[in-house]
Amino acid sequence: MSYYNKLQYIAKVDSDDKILDKVERWKAHEEGILHRAITVAVFYEDYAVLQHRKHPVFDNVFDFTVSTHQILVDDIEDDMAAIEKTLERELGLEMSYLIESPVSKGVVKYKAKDPNSKYTENEVCHIYSCQTTVVPAINLEFAYGYSLQKIESITDKKSPFHTMLAPWVKEMLKKNLLSI
Amino acid sequence: MGKRDAKKEPIINLVSSSMNKNDYILPVSATFRDIQYPEPIVKSNKHLEELLKEQSYSVSIGNSLGGHTTNTVFEGTMDKKAVIVKHTEHSIPQTPIEYMIMSDAHDTEVKILKKLQNSETARAPKLLANAQKIKTLVIEDLRASGFQDISKLILKKKFPVDSAEQFGTALAQFAVETRTWEEFKTNESAVLAFYEHSLEMLIAYPNEIERYKRLEAAFSLKDEELAEDEAPKRLFVWAESSPENVLITKDGKLAFIDFGRSYWGDQQFMLASFIAHLLVNTLVGFISVKDVSTYIPTCLKAYVGISPLDDESVVVEYIAMEMLHRAHGKGFQGIKNTAQSLEIEAFARSILDSKVKTIKKLLTSLGEN
Numbered sequence: 425m426s427y428y429n430k431l432q433y434i435a436k437v438d439s440d441d442k443i444l445d446k447v448e449r450w451k452a453h454e455e456g457i458l459h460r461a462i463t464v465a466v467f468y469e470d471y472a473v474l475q476h477r478k479h480p481v482f483d484n485v486f487d488f489t490v491s492t493h494q495i496l497v498d499d500i501e502d503d504m505a506a507i508e509k510t511l512e513r514e515l516g517l518e519m520s521y522l523i524e525s526p527v528s529k530g531v532v533k534y535k536a537k538d539p540n541s542k543y544t545e546n547e548v549c550h551i552y553s554c555q556t557t558v559v560p561a562i563n564l565e566f567a568y569g570y571s572l573q574k575i576e577s578i579t580d581k582k583s584p585f586h587t588m589l590a591p592w593v594k595e596m597l598k599k600n601l602l603s604i
Numbered sequence: 605m606g607k608r609d610a611k612k613e614p615i616i617n618l619v620s621s622s623m624n625k626n627d628y629i630l631p632v633s634a635t636f637r638d639i640q641y642p643e644p645i646v647k648s649n650k651h652l653e654e655l656l657k658e659q660s661y662s663v664s665i666g667n668s669l670g671g672h673t674t675n676t677v678f679e680g681t682m683d684k685k686a687v688i689v690k691h692t693e694h695s696i697p698q699t700p701i702e703y704m705i706m707s708d709a710h711d712t713e714v715k716i717l718k719k720l721q722n723s724e725t726a727r728a729p730k731l732l733a734n735a736q737k738i739k740t741l742v743i744e745d746l747r748a749s750g751f752q753d754i755s756k757l758i759l760k761k762k763f764p765v766d767s768a769e770q771f772g773t774a775l776a777q778f779a780v781e782t783r784t785w786e787e788f789k790t791n792e793s794a795v796l797a798f799y800e801h802s803l804e805m806l807i808a809y810p811n812e813i814e815r816y817k818r819l820e821a822a823f824s825l826k827d828e829e830l831a832e833d834e835a836p837k838r839l840f841v842w843a844e845s846s847p848e849n850v851l852i853t854k855d856g857k858l859a860f861i862d863f864g865r866s867y868w869g870d871q872q873f874m875l876a877s878f879i880a881h882l883l884v885n886t887l888v889g890f891i892s893v894k895d896v897s898t899y900i901p902t903c904l905k906a907y908v909g910i911s912p913l914d915d916e917s918v919v920v921e922y923i924a925m926e927m928l929h930r931a932h933g934k935g936f937q938g939i940k941n942t943a944q945s946l947e948i949e950a951f952a953r954s955i956l957d958s959k960v961k962t963i964k965k966l967l968t969s970l971g972e973n
Contacts, residue, residue, distance in 0.1 A: 468813070476700070484700035540640055559810045568700050569803040572813060577795075584793040 427513070427565065428480055434493040435460040435500050439533065441548045446496040453481050456535065456544035460500070463491040463592055464507050464526055465553040465602060466515065466560065471572035472602070473560055474585065475514070478567050481543040482536075485590040486571070488578065488602065489560075490514045491549070503528075503550055511554075516561030526552040529601040536591035549592050551601050575602060645693050645738065649678065652691060652740065659735040663742060665689060674702065674709060675864070679745060686745035687732060692864065693739060698934065701800045708791040709864035710739040715788060716863040717743065725777035727859040746859050751851035755881075758847055759938055763891045767856050768899040772906030774858045775845070775878070779871045779911045782840035787868050794824035794869030797843055804928040808953060815956075819925065822918050824869045838868035845874040846881045846935070872914060875907055876922035879963070883923065883970065884930050887951060888944050897967050904963055917961040927952035 433446040437460050452459045466473040466489035474486040492510040494501040507526050511517040519525070528550065535546040562570050577583045579597055589597075596602055646652045649665040656663045666679040675692040692710040714736070720728040733742035757764055798820050806816055820826070825838045842863060849862040879900055886896045913919055931948040933939040939948075951973055960966050 471813075471817075478700075542640070559813055561810060562807065564807075569799070569807065571799050571806075572817065584796040 432493070433496045435496045437548050439548070441531065443496070443500060449493060450480075450543075453543040453545065456537075456546045458535075458546045458548065459493065461491060461493050461547040461549045461592075462503055462506055462510070463487070463489075463549055463551050463596070464511065465489055465529070465551070465596070466511070466517070467553065467555045468559055468572060470574065472575050472578060473515075473556075474571045474573055474578070475562070475566070476568040476570055477590065478565070481541060481545060482538050482590055483540060484568070484588075486578075486585055486588050486593070487590045488593045488596070490566075491590070491592065503552070507552060514563050514566045516563065517556055517558070521556050521558045523555045523557060526554040529553050529596075529603070530599060532592060532595040532599060532601070534592055534595045545591065547592065549595075551596055553601075553603065578602075641696055642694060644695075646676075646691055652678075652689070652738075655738045656689075656733075656735055656740060656742075659737060661733045661735055661742065663687065663689060663733075674707070680742075682732060682742055685732075686748040687742050688729065688745050689740060689742050691738070691740040701803075707739050708789075710741065711736070712789075712791045712866055713862075713864040714741055716866060717741070719785065723781060725781050726774065727857065728863075729859065729861060746851050746861075750853045751857075751859055752853075754847035754850045754852055755937070757852075758885050758890045761890055763885075763895055763899075764852055764856075765895045765899050767852055767858070768902035769906045770856045770858055771850065771878075772903035773910060774860075775875060776907040776910035778842070778860065779839070779874065782842075782871075785840055787838060790867050792843070792865055792867045794838070794841070794867050795820070795826070797841075797865070797867050797869070798823045801929050802925055804931065805925045805956070808928060808949075809956070815921070819918070819921055822870055822915070823873060823922070839871045840866065841869050841871055842866050842874050843877075845877045847878070847885070848881075848935075850878070870914075870918075871911075872919050873922050875904075875913075876919045877926050879903075879919075880923045880926035880930065881936070883951070884927055884936060884948055885938065886970065887948050887973075888938050888940070890938055893971055897971060900963060900967060916963065920955065920960050920963060920966055923963075923966065924952040924955040927955075 432449045434449050434452060435443045436445045436447040436452065436457055437443055439458065441460065447457055447459060451457070473489045475489050477483065477485050477487045490510050492506055494503060494506045504526070508519055530551050532549050532551060535544065537544045560570060571585070573585055578585050578589060579602070580586060646655065653663060653665050661682065663680050663682045669677040669679055674694055675690050678689040680687050680689045692707055714731065714734050717728055717731040720726055721730065729743035729746055731741060731743055735741070754764065802816065802819065809815065825836050842860065843865040844862045849860060851859040851861065882891060882896050882900065885891045886893060927948055930936045931945045931952065939945055954969060955966055960969060
């Protein structure tokens with residue numbers, strides 16, 4: 425079964441990131457319900473790894489680098505556990521390939537309607553960054569490809585990649601969270 | 605810690621489990637999950653005629669000549685003359701990268717056609733009408749003057765081998781002439797064009813990031829070490845320099861078409877892209893090795909006589925990169941099956957693996973293939 429067809433519950437939160445309930449992930453995105461999420465910015469040497477995202481929500485944008493949700497069954501999944509699974513699933517990166525464990529960089533709150541689908545992102549997104557010693561083995565189930573760009577290439581608003589960044593990455597830029 | 609060994613770790617999804625996982629690059633393909641494609645602006649040929657009429661152009665639209673990435677091309681008549689009508693808007697993308705191409709491609713093409721109207725070296729169709737509001741242009745139908753596109757001749761196994769010198773000369777003259785142009789806004793940038801053309805190479809060689817970044821810098825004439833005023837001048841690049849967009853008459857006159865995706869960067873890619881298409885056509889059997897081995901050196905000699913190459917080894921790398929990009933038939937007719945795709949991939953990889961530096965050596969490898 426495709427990863428996107430699996431039943432998953434995620435955390436419905438309030439604006440202070442306090443968990444209110446669990447919500448099925450597609451319902452959350454169809455109804456624009458505020459929920460918790462994670463983005464992990466991955467660096468290889470001094471290059472930002474941009475994932476050309478293949479996804480029902482905000483398809484065909486560049487993510488820096490991968491985004492996911494903390495699964496909620498009885499308890500909310502720990503951020504680090506969710507990151508570990510996502511890095512392996514989408515980038516083929518084991519934690520041992522990282523120079524050190526992902527570091528928390530802060531939180532962004534944003535809401536953005538995807539113009540090309542029926543979905544809306546409305547998230548309290550926990551931002552992490554890490555540096556890998558190997559290049560990603562990109563999983564084409566989740567990406568069309570990837571690009572390695574200097575951080576200045578994506579912060580520069582004239583850069584061709586800047587306009588194609590995912591909305592949460594633009595929020596990360598605004599808050600200056602994008603560093604190793 | 606050492607680098608990941610791509611030979612041991614499959615990095616790609618497979619179409620067939622019988623294939624060698626490490627030797628097969630999955631082409632980039634679109635997914636169609638709940639994506640709401642915009643309503644087309646033009647609903648039918650008649651509707652396009654009406655829209656053109658509103659813009660004061662009386663055009664009778666005939667058969668569709670097919671669509672390219674974001675446009676549809678029709679034959680038609682205007683003032684009793686045969687014309688080509690090109691309407692630009694998003695169609696369902698073959699790959700998501702095509703959604704990077706916006707309707708500004710129309711404006712880019714119009715600007716270039718206007719610049720080429722009085723060119724003494726490069727023949728391009730005359731621009732007869734520009735309905736900018738509906739992103740539609742009307743150009744002369746060069747077929748009425750005896751031109752036909754080289755790719756159609758190739759598919760009929762009638763590759764015009766004798767045109768090598770004319771083509772090399774025409775492309776080099778075009779390159780030289782456009783160097784006098786001041787940079788203007790185009791729809792696409794070299795960096796995004798490189799992303800599209802190099803993706804298959806990046807996936808095939810995940811550990812060879814140095815080459816990827818070096819080629820990207822060459823392709824876009826971007827040098828991060830240099831200050832902006834020290835960087836080399838970016839030059840005009842006609843990105844679609846494939847046999848499909850080169851027209852020829854029986855007596856060897858040439859014309860170039862399709863400029864909407866042009867950008868500013870390294871002009872050497874124009875020659876590399878054309879050669880890559882010829883080699884792909886050779887590997888799938890539409891051009892003989894003998895013919896292509898005659899054509900390419902003659903064409904190259906004519907080209908460098910007017911416009912010397914900056915770095916031939918980079919041109920060879922561009923050729924291999926472009927062959928990987930086209931191996932699965934993107935924007936290319938004539939590949940019949942996966943075995944042919946694999947053969948093209950294998951040849952391109954052998955060129956990159958053995959670090960071939962010259963086009964002559966590349967052709968020797970083709971003969972040995």
